[in-house]
Amino acid sequence: MKKYLVIGNPIEHSLSPLIHNYWMKKYNLIDFIYEKRKVEEEDLGNIVDQIRSGELNGVNITVPFKKKIIPFLDKLDDYAKDTQSVNTLYKQFNGQVVGINTDVHGFSQSVIEKIKGATSRVSEHSGKNIFVLGAGGVTPSIVHTLSLANKIYITNRTKENAEKLKNEATKWGFRNIEVLDWGNKPQICDLVVNTTSVGLKREENLNLNFKEYKNNKNTLFYDVIYNPKETNFLKEARLRGNKTMNGKMMFLYQAQLAFDTWTKILPRIDNDTISLLD
Numbered sequence: 001m002k003k004y005l006v007i008g009n010p011i012e013h014s015l016s017p018l019i020h021n022y023w024m025k026k027y028n029l030i031d032f033i034y035e036k037r038k039v040e041e042e043d044l045g046n047i048v049d050q051i052r053s054g055e056l057n058g059v060n061i062t063v064p065f066k067k068k069i070i071p072f073l074d075k076l077d078d079y080a081k082d083t084q085s086v087n088t089l090y091k092q093f094n095g096q097v098v099g100i101n102t103d104v105h106g107f108s109q110s111v112i113e114k115i116k117g118a119t120s121r122v123s124e125h126s127g128k129n130i131f132v133l134g135a136g137g138v139t140p141s142i143v144h145t146l147s148l149a150n151k152i153y154i155t156n157r158t159k160e161n162a163e164k165l166k167n168e169a170t171k172w173g174f175r176n177i178e179v180l181d182w183g184n185k186p187q188i189c190d191l192v193v194n195t196t197s198v199g200l201k202r203e204e205n206l207n208l209n210f211k212e213y214k215n216n217k218n219t220l221f222y223d224v225i226y227n228p229k230e231t232n233f234l235k236e237a238r239l240r241g242n243k244t245m246n247g248k249m250m251f252l253y254q255a256q257l258a259f260d261t262w263t264k265i266l267p268r269i270d271n272d273t274i275s276l277l278d
């Protein structure tokens with residue numbers, strides 16, 4: 001039996017078991033099982049040891065442990081190193097437990113799909129202006145895909161966290177970031193991304209007014225949240241006539257790369273897969 005887990009706290013709402021078990025069945029991996037487990041911070045070392053010993057074959061990490069898991073790992077991939085965010089663990093041939101970040105891939109693949117003409121993970125934002133709301137756990141994974149943007153504007157309720165992210169990104173070679181006070185907006189941008197947790201509860205609203213985007217069909221308003229399917233941020237954008245996208249495809253693409261890492265099978269994301277999450 002090969003055993004996989006997603007760990008987090010809370011974890012009840014995770015859809016990772018649904019998607020991974022679906023793919024395991026679809027690709028005839030009959031002795032594979034994927035479960036969710038609520039853990040505490042003090043359990044993290046033990047989870048990593050279970051991968052080392054072969055008791056577990058792979059683990060996904062979700063909130064709030066994507067950074068906290070790092071001290072227990074033997075090795076990180078470059079994205080995980082830069083973003084200090086790990087969402088997938090596996091054991092390498094030499095026994096080392098490696099932490100990788102597949103959220104970066106998840107975000108960039110989902111945008112490629114949406115923006116016409118974009119063909120690769122680096123070209124889709126080339127020369128574009130991008131407005132990023134938030135500077136939380138997932139934000140570095142998004143900003144990391146934006147190296148070719150003309151300009152990245154970041155705003156966060158706690159400005160200091162946006163400044164910290166800008167400093168981190170400078171170490172990756174990014175010179176195109178400007179931090180704005182919360183409530184301020186840049187010129188019209190090509191992509192506006194909500195990376196805050198505002199909207200997870202249906203009634204929540206960012207209270208930022210984007211009325212200058214009325215009837216703008218070019219700008220993509222993207223929310224990393226996928227449950228609820230349409231946050232107020234996206235609803236308002238849709239009613240203004242903007243393009244919108246929620247975090248569902250990002251979730252699927254991050255899962256796809258994790259699955260491929262563990263099984264060497266790149267699962268297809270077809271309509272059946274997409275509708276599983278509806």
Ligand code: ATR
Binds near residue numbers: 133135138
């Ligand atoms: P997670 O662990 O889910 O990534 P996080 O790292 O705390 O959570 O990030 C949540 C993000 O949502 C942060 O950018 C946070 O802003 P602060 O840095 O000021 O905390 C943002 N956020 C949460 N509640 C918010 C609110 N009511 N208004 C604006 N931003 C909010």
